[in-house]
Amino acid sequence: MNWKYPLVGAVTFVALHRVLVVTWQTWFDGGGGHSPWFMNTVDSVLLAMAVFFVVNVMVCLLMPQPRVEETSLAALQVVAGAIVPMVVTLATLPEGPGNMAPVAIFIGILIVVVPSVAGALVGFAVRKAVLGLRS
Numbered sequence: 001m002n003w004k005y006p007l008v009g010a011v012t013f014v015a016l017h018r019v020l021v022v023t024w025q026t027w028f029d030g031g032g033g034h035s036p037w038f039m040n041t042v043d044s045v046l047l048a049m050a051v052f053f054v055v056n057v058m059v060c061l062l063m064p065q066p067r068v069e070e071t072s073l074a075a076l077q078v079v080a081g082a083i084v085p086m087v088v089t090l091a092t093l094p095e096g097p098g099n100m101a102p103v104a105i106f107i108g109i110l111i112v113v114v115p116s117v118a119g120a121l122v123g124f125a126v127r128k129a130v131l132g133l134r135s
Contacts, residue, residue: 005059005074009081012055013112016048017089035093038111039104045111052078053115053122060123068124075120079113086112 016038020028024036027043034040038048056078060071086108090097098104 001077002074005077006081008055008059009078009083010085011081012051012078013082013085013089016051017085020044020047035095037089037093039108048111049115052082052112053119056116056119057123057126060120061127066124066127068121071120071124072117075116076113079109079116082112083109 017036020036020038024031028036028041031037031040031044036044038044056075059074059078060066063071063074066074083105087105090101090104090108
């Protein structure tokens with residue numbers, strides 16, 4: 001396991017949450033009275049998915065000579081790194097995590113894992129296409 005990928009995931013989630021906190025009232029219309037959290041509005045879910053997609057494309061493009069399974073594994077390691085700040089953020093929301101917190105974490109992981117793996121695979125395909133053109 002490469003320690004860099006979970007660190008990228010953790011930093012990405014923390015940065016995403018900070019952006020949500022700062023822009024919650026303007027970009028997301030206050031989230032319908034809810035606290036800033038990436039699953040409280042459709043727009044914030046889409047933003048989270050886009051952020052993790054782009055981050056994983058970049059991770060894959062920066063990997064030295066990856067194979068397709070290595071890119072998918074790296075994406076899952078990025079997601080694993082994002083889980084810890086996700087749980088901490090949910091637990092520290094002003095309204096509390098609620099009794100459905102395990103379900104929220106599961107759905108949050110799905111929201112992050114799908115674009116992460118897709119981004120890694122797109123990054124792998126782009127890298128192969130570019131390297132194929134150079135040969």
